[in-house]
Amino acid sequence: MDALRRNNITVSGAGERTLVFVHGFGCDQGMWRLVAPAFEARYRVVLLDLVGAGSSDLTAYDPARYHSLDAHADDLLEVLRALDLPPVALIGHSVSAIIGVLAAIREPARFAGLVMLNPSPHYLNAPGYPGGFERADIEDLLEVMANNYLGWAAGFAPVVMGAPGQPALSQELAASFCRTTPAIARHFARVIFLGDHRADLPLLRTPTLIVQSAEDAIAPPAVGRYVQQQVAGSQLVVVPTTSHCAHLSAPQATIAALAPFLAALPMPTVPQLAVPQPA
């Protein structure tokens, strides 16, 4: 299966410069619903699902291969190669901000800029580093996931009531949330929450914007400041919200934080995609 279909690439937008949005853990590309459309007038917008999430090719999720985030960075680079585009701006939420860092270090020529939305290079507290969590906390999270996946494991998808006025939307999202199989979610959670990518940050040379929620129970502001210190020349914008998903809880403020940074990036224009996107 080619990379575009494997990662369920969708392309929209009228612009000739390209933004690539990558979702975080427990989500899929639907999470950009309130933010990505705002850029479609000026940019070509590329959305994707990480392998193991959403409508990606779940059979491609080999735990041995995806035991580190490097495999996801490889996937991302494969997608960019398949699209055959000049440097793009990548907007990655949470774990995908780190995946973006790994990809941009490996092939810097493919990235004009990187936006890290509520990133954390390491979730565990370490000497001089306030990651926010102890090992036992992460084990507790895995336990909660196991409890909540109990029904799913039996092939029972939670019934989700349609939100009034937009039943199709809610059903589609519920379906996408349920598409992650328990085994993949557990494995991915371990990779994310027990990984340590602090040493990668100083290697990044791509112009970088860190967008940090004022309060974030997953990636606390102190971690956002740490990332800014570690990435040379990076900027930090704080969005006045208390959620790890600023793109959902404060979409307008998130858009306002992204827009000037993206507008200032030296991105070449490409009128047409060389590769037609899969249906």
Next chain:
Amino acid sequence: MSEPAAFRLSEDDLLDHYEQAPCAYCSCRPDGTLVHLNGTLLGWLGYPREELVGSTTLQELLTVGGRLHYEMHARPLLLLQGEVRELSYLLRHKDGRSRPVLLHARLLRDAAGQPLAIRATFFDITERHRYEQELRRTHALAQEKSEQLARANALLITQNEQLLRSTADLDNFVYMASHDLRQPINNMAGLFAELKRSATFTDPETRSMVRMFEASLQQAVNTIEGLAEVVQQQQQQELIPVEALPLHALAEETLGSLQLQLTAQQAEFTLDFAAAPTVRTTRPGLYSLLYNLFSNALKYAEPGRPARVAVRSARVAGTVVLTVQDNGRGLDLSQHGGELFQLFRRFHPEVAEGTGTGLYLVNRLMTQAGGRVEVESEVGQGTTFRLVWPQ
């Protein structure tokens, strides 16, 4: 008699129901900050109302893992679809204990569509949670067992493939050996016959040497024919359909082909197939079984004692059992039992005509048919073979 006091619903009752409901209620700002909690929830948490309202969030009532899950899963879902259901969390009590609950929550929006408030309900699932933990433990155990089985199965498949390859190699070898030996042996027989005809032997000892040479030559021919038969049977077994075969008719037919020996040895066979007149197997296979067992009974008859062979069938627990009982030389199973069915193994070297393929073939045919061969024997008394077919 007075009427029972009517239960009247009033606004007071509704308030009381909210406060003392059998489930916990709370209302929060969109960021989770607690605004209202009912009495049930306060009881489950152990804090006075004023310590929570305005300063604590809904997600902070959970264990750390629950809070992480809420932030990553429940909160985005609430914002995207306005509702979450049946999320399994633990509520923390002030005294450190925790209570398993299911969270249902709804997001309310204002007229402009902006998030206004979250209404949440917690249901106590202590008993159900205990049961679920048990299920999870059992499930994990079953999964582990299943993985062990899968590993064992994979090993068996590999070993089976190796065995199949070895068997195919062996068949191939046997075929090559019999094929390649037949031609030179035939040449030797022809040359020797020609030699006997044209040469003159003067030494009186030569005559017995010629006889011995001929006997050895015949032995070699028999062995090669036995080998060829093994290969032929194998190939036939794979192609020929299983059918219900009349035992009496086939036994008679087999005895017919042994008529010369029967007469010469004054042997007697008694046939009794009343209890099980037919057996489901392949015709050439059954013929080969009967021929090998009958000719063995004749071949290994006790010298000076005419062969008496009883052949009978029976139905035993879903199987058909064919018994061939002779009064021949018998053999010491404690000594030879393990080698009985091996190829080219012979236990009566004094009997010239054996090739060591007969019982090998019998056992192989029965094994292929999913059955087995049982043997009892006593030296000097006789041997009983029982063929057991699953039906």
